[in-house]
Amino acid sequence: MAGFQAFADYIICEKPIENVVVNGQAVGYEFEIKYPSYRGTYVSCIEKLEIAVDGREIDPKDLRFCLNHKEFLFAQIPELYSEYWFIHDNAVIRVFQEDGLAKDRDHEVSVRIVHRIPYTGYFGDYLVLDSANTKKLQVL
Amino acid sequence: MAGFQAFADYIICEKPIENVVVNGQAVGYEFEIKYPSYRGTYVSCIEKLEIAVDGREIDPKDLRFCLNHKEFLFAQIPELYSEYWFIHDNAVIRVFQEDGLAKDRDHEVSVRIVHRIPYTGYFGDYLVLDSANTKKLQVL
Amino acid sequence: MADKQIKYAVTLYSMSCEYFTGKYNLEECLKAVAEMGYKGIELVAAQMIPEYPNPSREWMDEFVALLKRYQLEPICYSAYIDMGIRSDRDLNEEEIFQCTLNDMMYASYMGFPIVRTQHAITPKIFEQMVPYARKFNVKLTIELHRPHTPSVPVWQEYMRIMDKHGTENLGIVPDFSIFQRTPHKLYLELAIKQGARKPVLEAACRIFEEGAEVEATIGKLDSLSEFEIVTIKDIYSNFYSNSADVEEMRTLLKYTPYIHGKFYYLEEDQDDTCVPFHKLLPLIKEEGYSGYISSEYEGHHFSTEVSSAEQLHRLIKMENRILYGV
Amino acid sequence: MADKQIKYAVTLYSMSCEYFTGKYNLEECLKAVAEMGYKGIELVAAQMIPEYPNPSREWMDEFVALLKRYQLEPICYSAYIDMGIRSDRDLNEEEIFQCTLNDMMYASYMGFPIVRTQHAITPKIFEQMVPYARKFNVKLTIELHRPHTPSVPVWQEYMRIMDKHGTENLGIVPDFSIFQRTPHKLYLELAIKQGARKPVLEAACRIFEEGAEVEATIGKLDSLSEFEIVTIKDIYSNFYSNSADVEEMRTLLKYTPYIHGKFYYLEEDQDDTCVPFHKLLPLIKEEGYSGYISSEYEGHHFSTEVSSAEQLHRLIKMENRILYGV
Ligand SMILES: [Mn+2]
Ligand SMILES: [Mn+2]
Numbered sequence: 057m058a059g060f061q062a063f064a065d066y067i068i069c070e071k072p073i074e075n076v077v078v079n080g081q082a083v084g085y086e087f088e089i090k091y092p093s094y095r096g097t098y099v100s101c102i103e104k105l106e107i108a109v110d111g112r113e114i115d116p117k118d119l120r121f122c123l124n125h126k127e128f129l130f131a132q133i134p135e136l137y138s139e140y141w142f143i144h145d146n147a148v149i150r151v152f153q154e155d156g157l158a159k160d161r162d163h164e165v166s167v168r169i170v171h172r173i174p175y176t177g178y179f180g181d182y183l184v185l186d187s188a189n190t191k192k193l194q195v196l
Numbered sequence: 197m198a199g200f201q202a203f204a205d206y207i208i209c210e211k212p213i214e215n216v217v218v219n220g221q222a223v224g225y226e227f228e229i230k231y232p233s234y235r236g237t238y239v240s241c242i243e244k245l246e247i248a249v250d251g252r253e254i255d256p257k258d259l260r261f262c263l264n265h266k267e268f269l270f271a272q273i274p275e276l277y278s279e280y281w282f283i284h285d286n287a288v289i290r291v292f293q294e295d296g297l298a299k300d301r302d303h304e305v306s307v308r309i310v311h312r313i314p315y316t317g318y319f320g321d322y323l324v325l326d327s328a329n330t331k332k333l334q335v336l
Numbered sequence: 337m338a339d340k341q342i343k344y345a346v347t348l349y350s351m352s353c354e355y356f357t358g359k360y361n362l363e364e365c366l367k368a369v370a371e372m373g374y375k376g377i378e379l380v381a382a383q384m385i386p387e388y389p390n391p392s393r394e395w396m397d398e399f400v401a402l403l404k405r406y407q408l409e410p411i412c413y414s415a416y417i418d419m420g421i422r423s424d425r426d427l428n429e430e431e432i433f434q435c436t437l438n439d440m441m442y443a444s445y446m447g448f449p450i451v452r453t454q455h456a457i458t459p460k461i462f463e464q465m466v467p468y469a470r471k472f473n474v475k476l477t478i479e480l481h482r483p484h485t486p487s488v489p490v491w492q493e494y495m496r497i498m499d500k501h502g503t504e505n506l507g508i509v510p511d512f513s514i515f516q517r518t519p520h521k522l523y524l525e526l527a528i529k530q531g532a533r534k535p536v537l538e539a540a541c542r543i544f545e546e547g548a549e550v551e552a553t554i555g556k557l558d559s560l561s562e563f564e565i566v567t568i569k570d571i572y573s574n575f576y577s578n579s580a581d582v583e584e585m586r587t588l589l590k591y592t593p594y595i596h597g598k599f600y601y602l603e604e605d606q607d608d609t610c611v612p613f614h615k616l617l618p619l620i621k622e623e624g625y626s627g628y629i630s631s632e633y634e635g636h637h638f639s640t641e642v643s644s645a646e647q648l649h650r651l652i653k654m655e656n657r658i659l660y661g662v
Numbered sequence: 663m664a665d666k667q668i669k670y671a672v673t674l675y676s677m678s679c680e681y682f683t684g685k686y687n688l689e690e691c692l693k694a695v696a697e698m699g700y701k702g703i704e705l706v707a708a709q710m711i712p713e714y715p716n717p718s719r720e721w722m723d724e725f726v727a728l729l730k731r732y733q734l735e736p737i738c739y740s741a742y743i744d745m746g747i748r749s750d751r752d753l754n755e756e757e758i759f760q761c762t763l764n765d766m767m768y769a770s771y772m773g774f775p776i777v778r779t780q781h782a783i784t785p786k787i788f789e790q791m792v793p794y795a796r797k798f799n800v801k802l803t804i805e806l807h808r809p810h811t812p813s814v815p816v817w818q819e820y821m822r823i824m825d826k827h828g829t830e831n832l833g834i835v836p837d838f839s840i841f842q843r844t845p846h847k848l849y850l851e852l853a854i855k856q857g858a859r860k861p862v863l864e865a866a867c868r869i870f871e872e873g874a875e876v877e878a879t880i881g882k883l884d885s886l887s888e889f890e891i892v893t894i895k896d897i898y899s900n901f902y903s904n905s906a907d908v909e910e911m912r913t914l915l916k917y918t919p920y921i922h923g924k925f926y927y928l929e930e931d932q933d934d935t936c937v938p939f940h941k942l943l944p945l946i947k948e949e950g951y952s953g954y955i956s957s958e959y960e961g962h963h964f965s966t967e968v969s970s971a972e973q974l975h976r977l978i979k980m981e982n983r984i985l986y987g988v
Contacts, residue, residue: 062526062640063356079770079798094352094636095383098421117756126278127716129760134423136278138266142386143356174420175454178483182420202966203682219444219472234678234962235709238747257430267390269434274749282712283682314746315780318809322746 063092067167067189069146072196075156082156085195086122088146089167092187096143097171099123099136103184104170107149110163114151122148159195166190203232207307207329209286212336215296222296225335226262228286229307232327236283237311239263239276243324244310247289250303254291262288299335306330342621342659343628345376345411347596349383350633350648353640362399366406368645373652376411377403378630379448381439382418389435396446411628412477412509412594413443417456432461436476437468444472450594451476452509455484459493462506466497469505475593476506482513483573485580486588498591510588511596511632512611514580518545519571520600520610522638532567536560540568544576575610582615586623593627595620600635601642602650607658617658629655668947668985669954671702671737673922675709676959676974679966688725692732694971698978702737703729704956705774707765708744715761722772737954738803738835738920739769743782758787762802763794770798776920777802778835781810785819788832792823795831801919802832808839809899811906812914824917836914837922837958838937840906844871845897846926846936848964858893862886866894870902901936908941912949919953921946926961927968928976933984943984955981 069088076084091097105121107114116130124139127150141147149167157163168188176183209228216224231237245261247254256270264279267290281287289307297303308328316323346369354360360368362384366377379399385391403410415436419426427435436453443451451474457465462478469476478494480486491508498506519541528534536557543553550572554565599611607614620629633647656662672695680686686694688710692703705725711717729736741762745752753761762779769777777800783791788804795802804820806812817834824832845853845867854860862883869879876898880891925937933940946955959973982988 062353062637065640066357078767081797083767083794083797094349094356095380096388098418100421100423103423120760122716125713125716125718127760127764128278129756131756132278135275137421137423138268138272138276138279140388142388143383144358144386172420174418175416175456177419177426177456202679202963205966206683218441221471223441223468223471234675234682235706236714238744240747240749243749260434262390265387265390265392267434267438269430271430277747277749280714282714283709284684284712312746314744315742315782317745317752317782 061092061185061187063090063094064187064189066090067092067169067187068165068191068193070191072194073157073163073165074196076150076152077156083154084118084150084152085156086148086150087165087193088148090146091141091143091171092169092189093143093171093173097141098174099128099139099141100134101172101174102133102169103172104168105130105133106168107151108166109151109157118152120150120152122150157195162192162194164190164192201232201325201327203230203234204327204329206230207232207309207327208305208331208333210331212334213297213303213305214336216290216292217296223294224258224290224292225296226288226290227305227333228288230286231281231283231311232309232329233283233311233313237281238314239268239279239281240274241312241314242273242309243312244308245270245273246306246308247291248306249291249297258292260290260292262290297335302332302334304330304332341624341626343376343626344374344652344655345378345594345628345630346372346374346648347378347380347412347414347630347632349378349380349414350631351644352383353636353642354644355384356636357640363402366402366408369648370406370408372645372648374631374648375407375409376628376630377408378412378414378452379410380414381442382416389438391442393445396442400446410446410448412450412452412630413439413446413448414452415439415443415454417454419456429458429461432457433464436461436465440465440468440472440474440476443474449473449475450507450509452479452594453477454479454481455490455494459490459497462494463497463501466501466505474505477509477594478507479509479511479596480514480588481511481596482516483578485514485578486584487580495591503591503593506591507593508588508591509594509596510585510592512598512613512616513596515582515585515616516598516611517575517579518609519575520635521603522601522635522642523571526638527567530563531561532564536564537567537571540571544572550577582612582619585616585619589620589623589625592625595627595629596632597629597651597655598632598634599647599651600633600638602647602654604650605653607654613654614658617655621659667950667952669702669952670700670978670981671704671920671954671956672698672700672974673704673706673738673740673956673958675704675706675740676957677970678709679962679968679970681710682962683966689728692728692734695974696732696734698971698974700957700974701733701735702954702956703734704738704740704778705736706740707768708742715764717768719771722768726772736772736774738776738778738956739765739772739774740778741765741769741780743780745782755784755787758783759790762787762791766791766794766798766800766802770800775799775801776833776835778805778920779803780805780807781816781820785816785823788820789823789827792827792831800831803835803920804833805835805837805922806840806914807837807922808842809904811840811904812910813906821917829917829919832917833919834914834917835920835922836911836918838924838939838942839922841908841911841942842924842937843901843905844935845901846961847929848927848961848968849897852964853893856889857887858890862890863893863897866897870898876903908938908945911942911945915946915949915951918951921951921953921955922958923955923977923981924958924960925973925977926959926964928973928980930976931979933980939980940984943981947985
């Protein structure tokens with residue numbers, strides 16, 4: 057039974073998806089997420105971050121995690137113990153995809169964050185939460 | 197023969213040392229340093245950072261490296277590849293020392309930075325520069 | 337609340353839901369608790385300081401100014417021992433020392449007399465901090481929180497250190513979660529929402545009340561779903577086992593300058609059915625406790641629909657009723 | 663400079679000393695080069711972008727506005743392949759791809775037609791970038807810099823890739839350092855300041871001019887200090903060996919949209935004694951080169967006393983004299 061999870065519904069921000077446009081052409085899109093806890097964490101505490109859009113799991117090599125005005129590869133996430141994720145700072149998930157996302161309809165975004173609670177080692181173990189959220193978002 | 201070193205004279209900033217005061221009592225002191233290059237670097241490129249004050253080498257456990265509004269242990273420096281040190285951002289070196297530094301005279305500060313130039317692997321090797329600077333500073 | 341011996345404080349953590357969702361910003365949280373009559377404030381640094389773990393001087397100055405504006409007093413700066421921030425290893429001694437020293441410095445700067453840290457600090461580092469606690473004139477306290485109880489061996493060590501160095505600058509913050517029993521309303525509602533059947537959970541609780549162990553209880557119930565089994569085990573471990581006896585509070589009081597009055601849900605004008613405030617409060621009063629009891633609402637882990645302000649209001653009323661019959 | 667075939671640009675890197683010491687901020691650097699008559703600008707991203715490697719949109723918008731204010735044109739965005747940023751390993755392919763893609767996006771956003779990267783990109787990743795260079799309408803170029811020369815094997819591979827995909831969106835930026843010979847004034851002055859004897863260095867250079875190798879040269883000189891030996895070896899490797907032949911510039915021009923006119927020190931109204939501009943400029947003119955030559959002053963590695971502005975001014979004068987006899 058999971059308490060501690062009431063904020064998971066807020067992971068995906070209620071803001072439209074934006075296409076990433078270079079030289080007039082869309083090369084991908086991005087949307088925002090929040091860390092689902094009463095307190096902030098360190099990015100290295102994210103053990104898994106999985107993104108699916110319209111039912112399709114996105115390959116991590118096409119994904120970027122943007123926070124604190126920096127952009128990271130998903131592969132770097134476990135190392136980022138000096139990047140603090142404040143609960144009021146939205147992270148941007150950037151997805152590289154030729155032509156971005158079509159604007160004629162809403163898209164279903166799913167995010168799963170498996171995250172270690174860094175202070176819960178009461179008897180040598182850490183609480184690891186598995187938080188997920190799915191929302192339909194417009195494209196701006 | 198070392199070119200590439202003309203900026204080493206600027207490592208220690210010409211600003212007074214400030215004592216670190218808690219509850220009215222000095223627990224240490226701090227001064228500022230610049231990265232001695234035409235371009236910024238990543239903190240992880242610092243291979244050695246040695247601090248001496250009034251001729252005495254400071255134990256790394258009493259030292260903190262403060263940059264980008266964050267404070268780091270010297271032991272963390274080699275791992276900080278996501279902390280960029282812009283050439284106009286001064287880093288603060290904090291030294292923990294009971295009672296701080298006396299204000300009645302100037303103090304001689306010496307800094308040695310051994311730093312890897314991250315793009316110079318022309319034939320698989322990196323240029324590693326050994327930059328040093330000593331200055332007499334007042335205590336504010 | 338002026339002349340009473342036991343002083344009331346509140347942790348801003350109680351407003352987690354309003355703060356997380358953006359309904360209240362920091363100032364609005366302070367305004368809300370000031371209007372409820374609270375005077376003493378606990379700040380959970382990792383929750384409300386954007387530049388955590390290194391708050392800027394600007395942020396701290398602004399926070400102090402806000403407290404002043406609402407005539408609030410800083411009481412407890414809540415620090416963490418975030419042992420697990422690295423993926424490759426736990427924090428080492430140098431890192432725990434650093435973050436604790438910093439937290440004590442920030443707390444001192446903002447005028448907090450108490451710093452709450454966590455048991456993972458280790459007795460060795462806790463003892464290393466003693467001279468700094470004296471120098472900074474702060475009380476370094478360790479929160480005793482569920483699933484720990486006073487009988488977990490490390491707590492005997494912590495008490496020995498406090499006996500040795502005195503409690504002028506050291507202490508324990510008991511969190512009432514160590515005494516909790518009987519699942520609260522929000523817990524049960526969430527479990528039911530997630531698929532457990534209400535009569536099944538109620539039956540399990542009845543059996544637990546009679547003193548049965550978890551496997552025996554599960555054995556007595558028919559055709560449980562996998563989720564119900566997990567939930568019943570969770571109910572057992574959180575509410576029917578591993579709890580401290582209320583009497584253990586007496587031993588702790590000697591070290592206690594500050595208490596976390598943890599609660600999850602209160603009905604209007606009723607006693608808490610989960611956390612035994614009705615036994616604990618008379619006990620601490622009888623022992624002459626004159627420190628703070630801090631209201632710590634934690635229902636937000638289970639529901640974002642409940643008004644924290646209303647819950648905090650009900651807690652003060654209940655505490656006044658139990659302590660002073662008013 | 664309007665109608666001439668070869669176009670002049672300047673890299674802001676030339677103002678490193680003024681920028682580093684705070685004598686000029688970014689705007690003052692732009693103002694200074696605009697006043698010298700330059701129209702085309704190269705930006706070294708890792709030098710002047712505070713949020714490098716991820717410039718904010720605000721910074722980029724402000725930069726574009728500054729260029730407009732001084733009627734300057736963005737020509738080349740200088741990127742790095744910072745292979746060695748990690749202490750445990752070199753950058754991997756995914757990381758090199760990421761930073762290069764980003765740099766091309768930032769360059770495109772700010773209107774730079776050329777992105778300069780470095781040879782460490784590897785032929786494999788360079789070829790992966792081709793479709794992006796087309797899509798973003800930027801030219802992805804690799805700087806050919808000392809100690810490399812066109813004969814280092816990887817350059818043959820890069821040229822094959824450019825032959826295969828065309829040079830519409832790919833190219834080479836030769837840095838004139840590959841042709842340098844004879845130590846410049848600032849180099850010698852610094853070596854002497856650091857303890858080498860002037861007559862000794864002059865004697866070594868004379869022997870090198872006659873074609874001697876480094877060990878033979880050191881053998882011919884008596885009682886050298888350790889520092890003098892190190893310096894003489896350094897002089898040999900930087901100025902008397904490993905240099906490309908001026909004629910090799912002809913092969914490169916086919917791939918070249920932009921040249922780094924690297925220099926260290928110019929006397930008033932005299933030719934460069936270190937970098938053979940007097941041979942290179944007539945050669946590129948004869949070959950009909952119509953791209954940019956960018957003034958790249960690098961004396962700041964050796965002295966912070968020289969005026970970069972004065973040096974840049976002397977370079978234009980020298981270039982005009984050599985190219986057009988004016
Ligand atoms: Mn608590
Ligand atoms: Mn160059």
